[in-house]
Amino acid sequence: DIQMTQSPSSLSASVGDRVTITCRASQSISTYLNWYQQKPGKAPKLLIYAASTLQSGVPSRFSGSGSGTDFTLTINGLQPEDFATYYCQQKYSMYTFGQGTKLEIK
């Protein structure tokens, strides 16, 4: 099974900051990597697919990069609505999620 490891597990930041979340796969997954945002009590929301393509309707301050085993999600200019938990997910071999990164207000 492919394991996905996110870092950090939690992160404190301020409105306007630039933040980066990392996701590492236990083996190469090419660009078979999606990112989701989840707010408390809500279902996850697709942000980025295929490592770097923004889902329709997602603000351009979100971006993704990486291939192989190392991936990043970057948010440029944090907005109040961005404080949430973020998950990566691989679709190279079945489906596995990272453990999540909780983004909190500093």
Next chain:
Amino acid sequence: VQLVQSGGGVVQPGRSLRLSCAASGFAFGDHAMHWVRQTPGKGLEWVGLISYEGGDVFYADYVKGRFTISRDNSENTLHLQMNDLRPEDTAVYYCAREVIIIISAFDYWGQGALVTVSS
């Protein structure tokens, strides 16, 4: 697009429960559908998928042989039959629509259904 779930609740270990997911606003029969669960301890876990026409079904190892995914394309409904439930199956269960845009992703999710397995 809407996915409206029903069927969660409290059940004793070893018993069964069935979740449903009613789809609307899109061509249900054109999409594979998935079940994903979420626990505080293990985060998001993929449970299984069913192909668009229902001919192919795949399960995660931890539910294989106990859970069954089915769909009724005439009723636009997805089901998850859970048998021999264990305490570790306690989770919020989500149905999710698969879309293939370069790669497979889950672009719409149900609201979630809490399943608690406890004596």
